[in-house]
Amino acid sequence: MANRRATQADVAALAGVSPTAVSLVLAGRTGTRLSDTVQSRVHAAAAELGYRPNLTARALSTQRSHAIGLVSDQASVSPEASALIRGALRGARAHRMTVLTAETEGDPEIQREATEALVDRGVDGLIFVASRSRVITLPEAAMRTRLVLLNARIAEDRLAVLPDEHNGARSLVDLLAQAGHRDAVAVIGAGAPELEPDVTFTVKRRLEGLWEGFAAHGITPFATVPEAEWELSTGYDGMRALLARETRPKVVICLNDRLAFGASRAIHDAGLRIPEDVSIASFDDDVIAEYVQPQLTTVSLPYVRMGELAVELLMNDDSAPGEHLVDMPVHVRRSVRGLAPTEQG
């Protein structure tokens, strides 16, 4: 029952033509002068045998695998980054590419092995994805290959897909200003960009966008509470510290959703209401943004789109080199007073 897959030779034999003819016809080549008779005989035979091409053989022959390698650090651990992968898979499907996946779990040695294995398999290109936007280093084998960095940068000037943090942050401030929030604005997570030298380049851009917006709208950020770890507890503590001040903040921008989640709880515990007493907005559009009441207004990280774009850049031979930034749309939900939600809250 488990009889051999039919090959082109089998089709040729059944159709009574040469293997060459089969190849030509099934490839849909134009300009070959094969008669209609032959064409239809080939198609019929192929259908009868359930012929499917052997992609390995084709790859060997054409030197193109129609496959791309995806090397992630620990992307499938974090929900955010699995969105990157989902986007890449979607993009790959659109380009009829197969994706070979490897996960390094952060180990450079594993990364090297995985990269080499993928290159040895003849992938047409590589995508390196980082779960947090980082400057990463790549194994040497990667550098000889067409590659795209997804949510990451390397020292060299290679194709990279990154979120447009600057404009995302800026447009959040614009929205807040437009809703009338121009004073008593606080930031939890970091201070002005010039005060934060040690921050990753993406966070830096996020801060620059915010402070550019503040400047443009004459906003003096009321109080900032820099915290190292962006976790629930720091958000909670940060918010409590803010609430203990003389003037209570009316808008709090948290640098990520976890901070906002903690801050929300602190606001709630203080007997205050969101957004009536305090408005809150944040970054990332993490799933937990929907677990808070009311749901968070947050600047979303467009991971899926980024993943798709990575594949597009990889496939397009004349992609402009360097960074490609993807819009970070503001998801307006109910946590900001004066803004009409764009989705059901």
Next chain:
Amino acid sequence: MANRRATQADVAALAGVSPTAVSLVLAGRTGTRLSDTVQSRVHAAAAELGYRPNLTARALSTQRSHAIGLVSDQASVSPEASALIRGALRGARAHRMTVLTAETEGDPEIQREATEALVDRGVDGLIFVASRSRVITLPEAAMRTRLVLLNARIAEDRLAVLPDEHNGARSLVDLLAQAGHRDAVAVIGAGAPELEPDVTFTVKRRLEGLWEGFAAHGITPFATVPEAEWELSTGYDGMRALLARETRPKVVICLNDRLAFGASRAIHDAGLRIPEDVSIASFDDDVIAEYVQPQLTTVSLPYVRMGELAVELLMNDDSAPGEHLVDMPVHVRRSVRGLAPTEQG
């Protein structure tokens, strides 16, 4: 600079031996009577040229790709299921296998195409992963191939990896009983197994394990609140309903963490404390189990291990067919009175 990769022929030329010799030596074949001289010349030449085998050619020649195809429904969407994939990737690495990934987004047509593409690439086996344990259907192309179902079953009796829901549930009840909780026990999410005909087979087993435990310990589940959708709000409402009863439940078993999350909030809102007033335990060990205060005692779904096992079964020619169940360990955290947490809470 981007000069051709060295082939065995190049190595042979440099070493002054035949390509056959190179193949034999580099394959580490024993029993070939090649002299030490030849062996070392080959190794030296290979090293000098940085020779790496072309895996596509090898696959074509040996009819083994050393690759497995992973078809997920929407696994990389859900954090739980991305753990399945992580496990599979880990297992694949251990077996020096490459993983070709495809995502169907639930569309049977995409599933068929993806499966065929993977088979056309000559994968040595297929893993189908479902984000919720389900009975799934597979495209015909899959059935001719060696395959493992990960977190899923099909009608036919094929290799399948599933969580051991029955024993997981049973051991939770055992633990609760051991901690002295034998009355005022409530369940949120579903009723006794015989009352729930429409539930998926995994949930069925979970219920059977629970009720078996109840019977063994003489526990009469105090009240059950069946709800269709296992969401926060239903957990919240369910708990409120329970709290409105005459006798207040002392232990609540939620059938998943989201329910527990909602229930926790209801308990908190009612001015009660966990675990002093009400103990709570649930299933899944979702990330949100750590977002609740106190952190949830929950029966964990061993996704990573399941993923690893799937690869092991696939690679092992004489795996016993049928279902392979993986233990569901109870993660004891602080939400149950009388149980010492096994991890920091």
Next chain:
DNA sequence: GTTGCTTGCTAAGGCGCTTTAGCAAGAATT
């Protein structure tokens, strides 16, 4: 001194596909 075994290595075919060059027969040209 033919036969036979061992040792050390290579020739060559095959995996299934693509692609280039080219063959044979008829049609068009001179």
Next chain:
DNA sequence: AATTCTTGCTAAAGCGCCTTAGCAAGCAAC
């Protein structure tokens, strides 16, 4: 009637590897 063009198709080589069969030389045996 010989030459050149088309037309319609196929032979054959090549992608890079693995593997089987077998060759040549040296040695042992009869």
